[in-house]
Amino acid sequence: IDTDLRFRASRRDRYQTRSFISCPLKGKDAILGVLNLHDKAGGESFTEDEFILIKIIANQAAIALKNAALMGRLKVQAAELEEVNRKLIDADVAKTEFLTRISHELRTPLNSIKGAVYYLSQSPVVPPAERDDFLRIIDTEAGKLISFSEKQLDFLRLEDESKVTEKKILRLQ
16 A cells, blocks of 8 residues: 555555455456455565465355355246156146046046947847947937037047147256
């Protein structure tokens, strides 16, 4: 401070010694901060070796600050990935429930049809009234299958048209 012309005119009382080090914390693209040291405990001025040590400490502090910022971004991206994963799991559960319901909805009428056809094929002589009942069962259950299939196709078409997927790139740096 004593040898620098910028400080000669101003007399500051806050420094006991006239020795001061100001070392920038440099990032790749910007200054992250400044490390200032003054008033060495022994009262003497800072040496060139101490200045080199302070520069090393400043570089290490800059690295620590950059790593802390990277960890913060990594935590945010990890949280985003967790949310995406949760949504994928929910979608998988919903798909399984959907397939289970469809399977049940298809099996019930098919079993009725199959049972009616089996009875008609195994009975050598079926009275006309009974035969008409079984044909009505077959017709009703086949109609249910057709109706169910059409509703599912309509739903899938509507779902496909309204599907809006937000896509974005997650950069893990």
